[in-house]
Amino acid sequence: MRLTRYFLPVLKENPSEAQIVSHRLMLRAGMIKQQAAGIYSWLPLGFKVLRNIERIVHEEQIRAGHIPMLMPTIQPADLWQESGRYNAYGPEMLRIRDRHDRDMLYGPTNEEMITDIFRAHVSSYKDLPLTLYHIQWKFRDEVRPRFGVMRGREFYMKDGYNFDLTKEDALHAYNRHLVSYLRTYERMGLQAIPMRADSGPIGGDDTHEFLVLAETGESEVFYDSAVTDIRLGEREIDYDSVDQCRAVMEEFTALYARTDETHDEAAFNAIPEDRRKQARGIEVGQIFYFGTKYSDAMGAVVQNAEGEQVPVHMGSHGIGVSRLVGAIIEASHDDNGIIWPEGVTPFHCGIVNLKQGDAEADAACEKLYAAIAGLGLEPLYDDRNERAGGKFATMDLIGLPWRITVGPRGLKNGVVELTSRRTGQSEELPPEEAVKKLAAIYAPHHAHLDDMREPMANRSFHTWL
Incomplete structure (x- = not known):
């Protein structure tokens, strides 16, 4: 969404x-x-x-x-x-x-x-x-x-x-x-x-x-x-x-x-x-x-x-x-x-675009959005033309367990930032690795879904090819 x-x-x-x-x-x-x-x-x-x-x-x-x-x-x-x-x-x-x-x-x-x-x-x-x-x-x-x-x-x-x-x-x-x-x-x-x-x-x-x-x-x-x-x-x-x-x-x-x-x-x-x-x-x-x-x-x-x-x-x-x-x-x-547990969260992760309108940042967010959705997960993409502080405050308020932050500076180094809402800890990862980590996190919570029979962490991320 x-x-x-x-x-x-x-x-x-x-x-x-x-x-x-x-x-x-x-x-x-x-x-x-x-x-x-x-x-x-x-x-x-x-x-x-x-x-x-x-x-x-x-x-x-x-x-x-x-x-x-x-x-x-x-x-x-x-x-x-x-x-x-x-x-x-x-x-x-x-x-x-x-x-x-x-x-x-x-x-x-x-x-x-x-x-x-x-x-x-x-x-x-x-x-x-x-x-x-x-x-x-x-x-x-x-x-x-x-x-x-x-x-x-x-x-x-x-x-x-x-x-x-x-x-x-x-x-x-x-x-x-x-x-x-x-x-x-x-x-x-x-x-x-x-x-x-x-x-x-x-x-x-x-x-x-x-x-x-x-x-x-x-x-x-x-x-x-x-x-x-x-x-x-x-x-x-x-x-x-x-x-x-x-x-x-x-x-x-x-x-x-x-x-x-x-x-x-x-x-x-x-x-x-x-x-x-x-x-x-x-x-x-x-x-x-x-x-x-x-x-x-x-x-x-x-x-x-x-x-x-x-x-x-x-x-x-x-x-x-x-x-x-x-x-x-x-x-x-x-x-x-709020800090939602993974089992009940309304969206599985938030995507924050630090520079809406920047061609590279926009494209990276779109790829992340498609890759996460392709796993059967629901991302919430903050694509508003708002300041970064306001976007972070909204994500913290609504409590999604994970946030991926995308900005021009990180993309120049080939990384995005994956942040845990519960611990506040962040790590910089290549986009495809951030998606794989989300897949591994949520696999146990979605074992009930028919389309999750294949381990999520083992899926190919074709949108990054």
Whole structure:
């Protein structure tokens, strides 16, 4: 994309209404625009990040064997009345009536609707286990929406629901979701710590929240610092293996890590003093096992192998897709702007032309642009007739992980400058070597793409011939 043809309404000054870093930087970088309290339009740059996060979530859900679908945002109230949650949920639920005076609601979650779908189509244990999920806009009428997308009223969320014959099967689904969530967050450059939490209006006895440590987090958390050393990394996980998923679950939850709602002071004090940590955290996901709460209430039963009608065991699992945009910024920024991890960046690198209109510099930028695009990567070429300082400030603000700077002086020596946004370190390389290095950097992040089967670093760069 050429910046002269893109819509990127960056702001030079900090917006007065923004109280935390992610809100401030998302407004300044032209990612969002507030339309009403807690409701935002996602502008092109923000929308690209949102879609990249959504793609990772889809890929990891499908890898774990879960099946995507889509349910409506508007739900009939009678399903919630059937489960007993319609009056119990509280004023956060936006209740409405249609033109025929029927009670409806803008869904804050989908346990009732997915249970209704299940009971209409599944009647035998032979169709289990089953996990369905979707990614969809939700609405919760927060009394004080604030912090931008971190606590909005409308938000984009992945919510999934498992149906199993027994509690043991459902707990395997719980563990499987924990593993898939850990991999999801790590691919986004985040360390999200699973913490024992309160189930709230969803219900159930078993639940873990996933929290990213950040000073602006709304939750107070208490944890053993050793938990921050654990990573899933490149481990191959067999999601069908009960033992393997349980082992990962136990590894990541054996050490103390809890929100203030479930904090146990005695257990916390039993940790060696140098490892006892108290901090703030941002919730980015939660998993629940709630047994037969909804299947009992709504008649979601199957016939087991003995011919008996038994209620299915259920759980639900959510990831805040839009909230993750803010959480990543909170965890990855500096005084100059955002620092996107490679897995979610809106553009893979920026190209800065230091002397727009110079024939040699223009030609070199065009070749770089074509070579990078030929790899299946997206460059953002700042082809504006602006001063170098302004171009660098824009690139730092929007946070692309890598920048290639092209100028007449470097080209005379046959080199361009490749700069890491995270470290600030630069190196001078021949243009084709800079492209090869980008290819090697991004190859692991794009292994899911069919056209990336050939290692990117081994491709020929015909545009330089």
